[in-house]
Amino acid sequence: MYRVNPIMVLKLIVPLFLMVLPSFVFAQGPRVINITATKDNKFKIAGEKEPVITAKPGEVLKLHIVSFKGPEFEKDGTAHSITIKEFKDKGWNIRLKEGTFDFTVVVPDAPGEYKSICDVKCGKGHDDMTLKLIVKS
Numbered sequence: 001m002y003r004v005n006p007i008m009v010l011k012l013i014v015p016l017f018l019m020v021l022p023s024f025v026f027a028q029g030p031r032v033i034n035i036t037a038t039k040d041n042k043f044k045i046a047g048e049k050e051p052v053i054t055a056k057p058g059e060v061l062k063l064h065i066v067s068f069k070g071p072e073f074e075k076d077g078t079a080h081s082i083t084i085k086e087f088k089d090k091g092w093n094i095r096l097k098e099g100t101f102d103f104t105v106v107v108p109d110a111p112g113e114y115k116s117i118c119d120v121k122c123g124k125g126h127d128d129m130t131l132k133l134i135v136k137s
């Protein structure tokens, strides 16, 4: 009958564990960007004068968003959006209700400047409710 030798198993598992261990110890979460969607329909980004996110190609970001309803919103309560046309299908079409939310996004690989618009009619200021994503390495 075949029996598993516990020593053999240890000899296999211990080196594997030691190889994988540093990736746990040194693993850092994604960089957090603190964003506020204000009730007068503006995006504010902590630490920035203008609503600009600067990131490296392929960087993973956690967008921590506090969102307030403007004077107008959609029937289902959607208040604003962060929508970058070019990357709509890659997670850059974030629909915001009122509240606090975290979204994890991946920055596009192609360096450049991308404009995010709000595609929810949120009232006065809506057309200017933009945000800029600058991708550079």
Ligand SMILES: [Cu+2]
Residues within 6 Å of the ligand: 041, 079, 080, 081, 118, 119, 120, 121, 122, 123, 126, 129
């Ligand atoms: Cu809007």
